[in-house]
Every structure is written in C-alpha cells, then in structure tokens.
Amino acid sequence: MTAYILYAISFLIHIIIWWYRFKPITLPGVPHWPNGHFLWGDLLRLRKILQNNGSFTDFLDLSASTLGPICQIRLGPLAHMVIITDYMEMESLLLRRHQSLDRSSQTTGLFKTILPRALLTLKTGQVWRHRRRAMGSAMTPRFLALTMPNITGSAQDLVRLWKKKNDLSRGRSWQTEKDLESATMDAICGMAFDKSWDVVPSYIDQLERINTHTDGGTVEIGDRDEMMFRLEAPDLAKSTWYIFKAVPVQSPFPAFTHFFTRLKPSYLYHVKRIDDFLSGKLYEARKCILTTSHEVGLEVADNALDLLVAKGMQEGDEAMSDDGIKQELLQYLLAGTETSSTTLAWWCKFMTNNPSIQTKLRGHLLERLPENSDMNMNFDDLSPASVPYLEAVVHETLRMARTAGGFLRDTKEDMMILGHHILKGTTLAFPTSIGCEECSPVDHKRPKLPSTESRHTTDHDQKRRVGYWDYGTGNIFDPERWLTEDGRFNPTAGPSLPFSLGQRRCFGKNLALLELRVFIAQLNLSFFFAPIPADQNRFDRLDNVISHPKDCFIRPIPWARRDASC
Numbered sequence: 169m170t171a172y173i174l175y176a177i178s179f180l181i182h183i184i185i186w187w188y189r190f191k192p193i194t195l196p197g198v199p200h201w202p203n204g205h206f207l208w209g210d211l212l213r214l215r216k217i218l219q220n221n222g223s224f225t226d227f228l229d230l231s232a233s234t235l236g237p238i239c240q241i242r243l244g245p246l247a248h249m250v251i252i253t254d255y256m257e258m259e260s261l262l263l264r265r266h267q268s269l270d271r272s273s274q275t276t277g278l279f280k281t282i283l284p285r286a287l288l289t290l291k292t293g294q295v296w297r298h299r300r301r302a303m304g305s306a307m308t309p310r311f312l313a314l315t316m317p318n319i320t321g322s323a324q325d326l327v328r329l330w331k332k333k334n335d336l337s338r339g340r341s342w343q344t345e346k347d348l349e350s351a352t353m354d355a356i357c358g359m360a361f362d363k364s365w366d367v368v369p370s371y372i373d374q375l376e377r378i379n380t381h382t383d384g385g386t387v388e389i390g391d392r393d394e395m396m397f398r399l400e401a402p403d404l405a406k407s408t409w410y411i412f413k414a415v416p417v418q419s420p421f422p423a424f425t426h427f428f429t430r431l432k433p434s435y436l437y438h439v440k441r442i443d444d445f446l447s448g449k450l451y452e453a454r455k456c457i458l459t460t461s462h463e464v465g466l467e468v469a470d471n472a473l474d475l476l477v478a479k480g481m482q483e484g485d486e487a488m489s490d491d492g493i494k495q496e497l498l499q500y501l502l503a504g505t506e507t508s509s510t511t512l513a514w515w516c517k518f519m520t521n522n523p524s525i526q527t528k529l530r531g532h533l534l535e536r537l538p539e540n541s542d543m544n545m546n547f548d549d550l551s552p553a554s555v556p557y558l559e560a561v562v563h564e565t566l567r568m569a570r571t572a573g574g575f576l577r578d579t580k581e582d583m584m585i586l587g588h589h590i591l592k593g594t595t596l597a598f599p600t601s602i603g604c605e606e607c608s609p610v611d612h613k614r615p616k617l618p619s620t621e622s623r624h625t626t627d628h629d630q631k632r633r634v635g636y637w638d639y640g641t642g643n644i645f646d647p648e649r650w651l652t653e654d655g656r657f658n659p660t661a662g663p664s665l666p667f668s669l670g671q672r673r674c675f676g677k678n679l680a681l682l683e684l685r686v687f688i689a690q691l692n693l694s695f696f697f698a699p700i701p702a703d704q705n706r707f708d709r710l711d712n713v714i715s716h717p718k719d720c721f722i723r724p725i726p727w728a729r730r731d732a733s734c
C-alpha cells in the first residue's frame with residue numbers, strides 16, 4: 169500500500185515538474201493576450217491568422233498594436249517572445265545596450281543548417297568581429313563603385329528580358345519574382361566572384377528561340393489570364409536555390425528537420441555542386457594572387473573573393489580559413505539575392521499603384537542624370553545628393569516593403585525594459601512595423617502631435633534622433649516624406665529600420681542600397697508599370713524569413729509605346 173502511495177506521489181511530482189518545464193512562459197507584468205491555451209499559449213490565435221491568409225508578421229503587428237509598446241507572445245511550450253515597438257527603446261537597446269543582447273538562437277538555429285559558421289550565425293565575439301572586419305572591405309564606397317558595373321549589367325539584362333516578355337504577352341501581365349531573383353543573383357555573383365551565372369541572359373536566349381506566341385509549353389496563359397513563362401535556370405543557380413529552400417523555415421525543430429534533409433541524395437548532390445564551384449574559384453583566386461603581392465591584390469580586387477584572398481595574404485596566420493571564405497561567399501548569395509529581389513518586387517507593386525510617382529521619378533532622373541550617361545550611370549550619379557527623389561523612393565520602398573518583418577535578439581542577462589524586468593535568455597522581437605505605424609494603442613502612445621510646434625518640446629522628444637511621420641500617414645506610399653522643404657533627402661525624417669541598427673545590423677546595407685538605386689533607376693527609365701486587374705493586385709504577404717508579396721504581377725510597357733498610346 170505504502171509503495172502505491174509513493175508511486176502516486178512520485179507520479180504527481182513528475183506531472184508538476186513537466187507542467188512547469190513545458191507550460192508557456194509568462195513574464196509577470198508584461199501585457200499578453202488573454203485566455204491563452206494552457207499548453208499552446210497563443211499558437212491557436214496565430215493559427216487563425218495564418219488560416220485567414222495572414223502571416224507571422226501580421227501576428228507580431230496585431231499583438232503590438234493591441235497590447236502596447238512592450239508585450240509578450242507565448243508560442244507553445246518552446247518559444248516565447250517579448251515584442252518591443254517603442255522607437256526610443258528600440259534604439260537604446262540596439263545602439264547602446266547591445267552588450268546585453270546577442271543574435272537570437274532562433275535565427276542561428278534556422279540558418280546554421282546551411283551556414284553553420286558565417287557572420288549571420290556566429291554569436292557576437294572575437295571570431296565574428298574578425299569576420300566582420302575582413303568582410304567590411306567589400307562594403308566600402310570605393311569597392312562598391314568598382315564592382316557597380318556588375319549590378320548595372322544585370323539590371324540592363326532584366327530590361328531586355330522584360331521587353332522580350334512584353335512583346336510575347338500582348339498586353340497581359342506576368343508574375344515576376346523569379347525574374348527579379350535571377351537578376352539580383354547575377355548581380356551578386358558578379359560582385360562575389362567577378363563572373364555572373366548569366367541566369368537572365370539564359371532566359372532571353374530561351375525566349376528568342378520561341379517562334380509562336382504559345383510555343384511548346386514555354387509560354388502559356390494561366391488561370392488568371394496572366395502570361396506564364398516556363399524558363400530553365402542554369403545548373404549553379406538551380407543548386408543554390410535548392411540549398412536555400414532547405415532552410416527549415418516552417419519547422420519547430422530546425423536542426424532535427426535538417427538532419428533528415430542532409431540524408432537526401434538530391435541535397436548532397438546540390439551541396440557538392442556548389443562546394444566544388446566555390447573550391448574551384450578559391451583555387452583560381454589563390455593562384456592568381458601568387459603572381460603579385462597582397463598590396464597590389466587589395467588595390468585591384470574588383471570582387472569579394474579576390475579581396476578576401478588578398479586580405480588573407482596580408483594577415484598571414486590570422487587569415488580566414490578556406491572554409492570561412494566559402495561560408496561567407498555562400499552567405500553573400502543567400503543574404504544578398506532574395507532580400508533585394510523581394511524589395512524590388514514590392515517596388516513593382518507600389519509603382520503599379522502609383523502612376524504619378526513613376527512619372528515624377530522618371531522626370532527627376534532625366535533632369536538630374538548626366539546627358540551622356542546613356543543608362544550607364546556611375547556611383548556618384550546615383551548618390552542621394554545627385555538624385556534625392558530616387559533615394560526617397562528607395563527608402564520609402566524599404567519602409568513599406570518590410571522585407572524583414574522584424575529581427576530578434578536574446579537577452580544575455582536580466583534587464584529592465586520599459587519598466588519591466590525581463591529575464592536572461594528571453595527572445596526580444598523588433599518588428600519593422602515601427603516604420604509604418606507607431607504601433608502602440610492610443611493610451612500608450614506618445615502624446616498625439618497635431619502641430620509641428622509641439623514636436624520637439626518634451627525631454628523624450630529632445631533625445632530622439634529621428635523625426636515622426638505625420639499621424640495616420642504611415643501606410644501611404646509617399647516618397648516626399650523623406651525630403652526636406654528644399655528637396656534634399658533626409659535619412660532621419662522618421663522611423664524606419666529595414667536593416668536594423670547597432671553592431672548586428674545588416675552587414676550588406678550599402679550594397680543593398682546601391683543595388684536598389686541601380687535597378688530602380690534602370691527599370692523606371694525603361695518602363696511604365698501599367699495597371700493590372702484587381703484580382704492580381706493583392707498585397708497579402710507570405711512570410712518565409714523574408715516577407716514576400718503573395719502575388720507580384722506586373723505589366724511593364726516601354727515608355728515610348730505608352731506615350732504613343734496616350
């Protein structure tokens with residue numbers, strides 16, 4: 169009998185321990201959704217949003233706008249996040265209190281599967297610092313200016329592709345995310361290894377071989393009366409996309425899921441193909457540098473690989489290993505293509521819906537760019553000072569696109585945030601909605617600012633580095649908001665954090681901005697984005713780490729043809 173009682177007590181103790189171990193964590197005092205499930209927390213609420221075509225980003229935004237500038241969501245027994253949407257507090261945490269934070273293990277867990285030892289996944293420390301210093305030379309204005317022709321060439325290939333598609337589609341629209349991803353991959357490959365994979369030129373080749381308008385399944389009309397082009401990418405591009413798709417975005421156990429992915433022969437095949445390519449490139453670069461000195465190598469390097477190899481020679485024993493260089497180059501492709509192409513996809517949608525902004529941008533570029541540039545603008549031609557309205561369009565696109573729906577940090581120690589005690593090991597989420605809305609509900613908000621005089625009066629406001637957007641205008645695409653009265657671009661006109669802030673902010677920001685300037689200038693000068701049917705013009709999101717538009721139909725018409733038809 170006593171044994172039964174002891175068994176029962178021990179069973180009860182196990183249940184209680186299990187319950188405390190696995191029940192969703194709730195930080196006292198930090199607002200949260202009421203009536204969370206005893207085990208799944210707010211996961212059921214999230215599921216409802218996903219079922220209604222919403223995204224995880226929508227859930228973050230809704231939580232912040234309903235619960236306040238600091239709130240928590242409980243994603244079942246395994247994940248818990250504190251969401252911060254007070255702009256001043258975000259800046260303070262990311263810029264000044266960053267020693268208490270690090271890249272979140274949720275982010276590293278996801279990307280470690282394909283990039284176990286790259287900038288993106290390293291925890292902040294000596295190795296990360298050394299990497300960031302070494303890679304930093306690839307983001308200087310001098311280097312970017314040198315490698316810019318790779319971007320210009322890829323943008324011009326895209327213009328040729330769209331002209332060809334336009335000829336074949338007889339006024340129909342087509343989905344364009346793949347075109348953009350291919351073009352940015354060509355640009356990034358050129359910058360990374362001085363040799364583009366010619367993905368877009370290979371599409372043009374395939375289209376040029378078509379004789380009729382609906383030939384052999386390459387060109388078809390889709391369910392929504394759009395034109396569909398079935399084009400084959402070169403092998404290296406296909407393998408890269410295959411590897412990127414293996415990032416276990418939807419899995420609650422990324423390492424576990426990836427363990428099984430790694431057993432697939434097709435995965436191993438594509439990884440080997442890319443690894444062989446990178447090893448070959450590295451071998452060639454090393455051979456080349458042996459014929460010269462590292463000083464000369466650093467001076468003439470016009471791609472990231474040559475730069476890293478020359479830097480390695482300069483550093484001797486401290487140099488990055490071959491594995492490190494290959495990881496960083498693969499990361500260049502991963503972080504540098506889909507982010508920029510998705511931002512451009514959003515830009516196409518914003519242009520389609522804002523004809524007057526397209527016309528204004530074209531007028532601005534025609535007026536400001538040197539007459540003889542003949543579409544081959546140089547680095548200074550596209551600087552914010554030379555073409556401020558272009559810069560305003562780029563920043564407005566980033567603000568509204570929210571390509572990264574947010575970014576995460578883990579706390580390395582107990583902290584006080586907005587008056588709440590946040591435990592060590594908590595994941596903090598910083599949604600990029602901060603650029604579109606002041607997310608807090610009315611009673612948590614800073615005092616409403618009806619007039620400009622009241623804007624800089626309080627202490628809180630005096631410390632603020634950036635201005636405010638006019639109340640209620642956050643969701644309107646309006647590049648003018650970034651311009652001063654005399655037409656100059658003002659980067660601190662209002663809140664917007666597409667690349668995050670502080671020491672773990674986006675490493676590729678300068679390159680991304682240059683890519684966007686070049687692509688947007690080339691595409692705007694070449695095409696008018698004509699209206700599309702309402703059922704192709706939705707703004708729903710698909711969150712896949714990057715926040716994609718679910719649909720990206722376009723109907724670009726060369727300006728000459730459009731002007732003739734007006």
Ligand code: HEM
Pocket residue numbers: 271287288289300499500501503504505507508511571572574575576666667668669671672673674675676677679680
């Ligand atoms: C429009 C384009 C882009 C956007 C919106 C974007 C956004 C971001 C964001 C939000 C982060 C996380 C920052 C954080 O956690 O605080 C990040 C990190 C990073 N990005 Fe980008 N990015 C873009 C383009 C690029 C490009 C072109 C490259 C490189 C070729 C790049 C390389 C990286 C790297 C290496 C990191 C990790 C940095 C570190 O932890 O040290 N990104 N990016």
